[in-house]
Amino acid sequence: xxxxxxxxxxxxxxxxxxxxxxxxxxxxxxxxxxxxxxxxxxxxxx
Amino acid sequence: xxxxxxxxxxxxxxxxxxxxxxxxxxxxxxxxxxxxxxxxxxxxxxxxxxxxxxxxxxxxxxxxxxxxxxxxxxxxxxxxxxxxxxxxxxxxxxxxxxxxxxxxxxxxxxxxxxxxxxxxxxxxxxxxxxxxxxxxxxxxxxxxxxxxxxxxxxxxxxxxxxxxxxxxxxxxxxxxxxxxxxxxxxxxxxxxxxxxxxxxxxxxxxxxxxxxxxxxxxxxxxxxxxxxxxxxxxxxxxxxxxxxx
Numbered sequence: 584x585x586x587x588x589x590x591x592x593x594x595x596x597x598x599x600x601x602x603x604x605x606x607x608x609x610x611x612x613x614x615x616x617x618x619x620x621x622x623x624x625x626x627x628x629x
Numbered sequence: 630x631x632x633x634x635x636x637x638x639x640x641x642x643x644x645x646x647x648x649x650x651x652x653x654x655x656x657x658x659x660x661x662x663x664x665x666x667x668x669x670x671x672x673x674x675x676x677x678x679x680x681x682x683x684x685x686x687x688x689x690x691x692x693x694x695x696x697x698x699x700x701x702x703x704x705x706x707x708x709x710x711x712x713x714x715x716x717x718x719x720x721x722x723x724x725x726x727x728x729x730x731x732x733x734x735x736x737x738x739x740x741x742x743x744x745x746x747x748x749x750x751x752x753x754x755x756x757x758x759x760x761x762x763x764x765x766x767x768x769x770x771x772x773x774x775x776x777x778x779x780x781x782x783x784x785x786x787x788x789x790x791x792x793x794x795x796x797x798x799x800x801x802x803x804x805x806x807x808x809x810x811x812x813x814x815x816x817x818x819x820x821x822x823x824x825x826x827x828x829x830x831x832x833x834x835x836x837x838x839x840x841x842x843x844x845x846x847x848x849x850x851x852x853x854x855x856x857x858x859x860x861x862x863x864x865x866x867x868x869x870x871x872x873x874x
Contacts, residue, residue: 584675612731
């Protein structure tokens with residue numbers, strides 16, 4: 584798959600909202616889960 | 630050999646083992662995800678019907694698989710603990726629940742974002758979507774129920790019963806697309822048929838599923854360590870762990 588340019592890649596053939604909306608939510612969920620895990624571990628150790 | 634297993638199954642013995650394994654599973658998760666995303670975005674071709682929107686599949690399907698699989702593992706550990714009264718089992722089940730809930734949420738969220746461009750709607754009360762939503766409520770109910778009971782052994786038992794009753798929902802989710810006429814499509818990948826998708830698309834999906842698997846192991850081990858320390862806080866070994874860190 585050759586996207587040609589960064590703009591084309593980001594545009595996702597017109598589906599940018601749906602594709603990036605999905606991937607961004609995954610990144611956010613992982614970030615939150617790891618954040619809360621670290622916090623609870625610190626709290627238990629304190 | 631069997632003796633060794635029982636020794637590792639004690640919370641204070643599993644604690645350091647889990648700690649050593651977490652970096653490895655995290656690294657594997659990152660490697661699988663990087664490869665999967667590369668294949669998914671730069672090797673797999675555009676879908677001739679759905680255009681680029683189909684690329685949501687690389688997280689949607691692995692998340693949906695994990696949401697069901699983690700529930701089975703969680704209920705399995707909960708039931709094991711209920712039957713044999715092993716201390717670590719209930720903690721394992723507790724450690725898996727938030728990650729299972731997260732994957733269920735991701736499956737629903739990405740499904741909505743995929744449904745809008747392909748079906749014209751974010752949500753429909755179809756058997757597959759509804760039973761997956763029930764799965765999310767089962768996870769949340771399990772977490773809430775255990776959180777509401779201060780005595781951890783009673784919480785484990787109550788949670789186990791809820792988790793085991795909820796297992797009935799898993800085959801309902803899985804077979805919903807065959808049993809009822811649903812807007813959601815049937816399985817593209819099954820153990821008994823050749824997959825109905827391009828090999829590179831399938832490869833990216835499998836790689837992402839492996840990444841989700843490794844990630845789940847890493848985070849649930851990390852959560853398990855926090856739960857072990859919390860529950861064994863009065864034990865001498867746990868106090869040594871806390872002061873060492």
